[in-house]
Amino acid sequence: MYTIGKLSLLAGVSTDTLRYYEKEGLITPASKTAAGYRLYDDGAARRIRFVKHAQHCGFTLAEIQELLKLKATDRACCQDVRRLAIEKKLRIAHKLRALQAMSRALDDLIERCKDSEKPLDDCPILRALENTLQEVSR
Amino acid sequence: MSVQIEVIAAPGCQKCASVQAELRAAAASVLGEDNLIWREVNVLDELDYAVALRVLTLPAIAVNGELRFASLPTPEQFRAMLARLERR
Numbered sequence: 001m002y003t004i005g006k007l008s009l010l011a012g013v014s015t016d017t018l019r020y021y022e023k024e025g026l027i028t029p030a031s032k033t034a035a036g037y038r039l040y041d042d043g044a045a046r047r048i049r050f051v052k053h054a055q056h057c058g059f060t061l062a063e064i065q066e067l068l069k070l071k072a073t074d075r076a077c078c079q080d081v082r083r084l085a086i087e088k089k090l091r092i093a094h095k096l097r098a099l100q101a102m103s104r105a106l107d108d109l110i111e112r113c114k115d116s117e118k119p120l121d122d123c124p125i126l127r128a129l130e131n132t133l134q135e136v137s138r
Numbered sequence: 139m140s141v142q143i144e145v146i147a148a149p150g151c152q153k154c155a156s157v158q159a160e161l162r163a164a165a166a167s168v169l170g171e172d173n174l175i176w177r178e179v180n181v182l183d184e185l186d187y188a189v190a191l192r193v194l195t196l197p198a199i200a201v202n203g204e205l206r207f208a209s210l211p212t213p214e215q216f217r218a219m220l221a222r223l224e225r226r
Contacts, residue, residue, distance in 0.1 A: 079150060083196055086148045086181055090196075093189045 001030065001039040011048040018048070024061055026051055026068070057085075058092055141165075141223065142175040146188050147197035149180050154197045157210045161199075164213040168220040 008015045021027045022038075027047050029038035047068070054064045067084060070076040112124040120126070143165055147154040158178065165174050181188045181196060191198070191205045199207040199216075206219060 079148075079152070083148050083151070087195055089185070090181070090188060090194055093185055094192075094194065097189055 001041060002045070004038050004040070007040045007045060007048070010045055011052075013048060013052070021048065021051065024065070026061065026065065058088055063088065140173045140175050141169050141220070142177065142202050144177045144179050144200045145197055146179040146181050146184075146191065146193050146200065149182060151197060154210065160213050161210070161216050164217050165220060168217055168224065 002010060004015050004018055008018055011018075013021075018027065022029070027040065027044045030041040030044070031039045033039060050068070051061075051064055054067060055061075059067065063084070067081065070080050070084070109125045109128055112128055118124075145154065145158055145161070147158075162174075162176055165176065179187065181193070188198075191200050191203070193200075193205060193208075195208045197210050198205060199211070201219070201223065207215075211219070
């Protein structure tokens with residue numbers, strides 16, 4: 001059994017994070033000491049590793065909860081987990097697309113301002129942004 | 139005029155395979171076999187296309203290049219959508 005401090009060292013996350021995980025239902029203490037301190041077992045340490053790996057793949061805590069729920073469901077199979085992973089990949093691809101569009105928009109702005117010595121009032125980037133805002137508000 | 143229906147799914151989805159057959163039959167009965175272009179899209183093979191269709195959940199259905207269902211509909215829902223399409 002581990003106290004929150006020991007678990008924090010073992011898992012490489014802060015005690016605040018562990019309390020947050022507990023609040024979000026990702027881990028639960030196995031028991032408490034007579035003085036009321038939380039005690040965690042190896043299962044909690046394994047869950048934290050799972051959470052960290054899943055976060056590394058881009059899963060949010062809400063999505064990780066869904067994965068953990070699936071893990072605990074008898075009717076679920078590997079195919080269900082795979083679908084969640086593919087859906088995550090789709091969401092990442094959507095974000096990448098949006099980021100690429102932002103990057104292209106920035107290229108356009110940078111291209112407009114070749115003479116960086118111009119005074120601020122004549123800054124083509126600021127002017128282009130102001131015009132775009134006016135077009136949007138119309 | 140023919141209607142293109144695309145089911146975007148993960149490969150090996152057993153739930154999709156059985157429902158797809160039902161949906162395909164529903165589409166053929168509403169549109170007629172000759173007017174139906176049915177395509178099963180493996181999302182991993184055509185990820186960019188799925189992203190362009192704005193697919194976020196699987197399986198999804200696109201009709202004439204437009205996302206119509208973010209999850210598999212019932213045959214009744216599917217028929218109703220196709221009937222609306224026919225009336226246009």
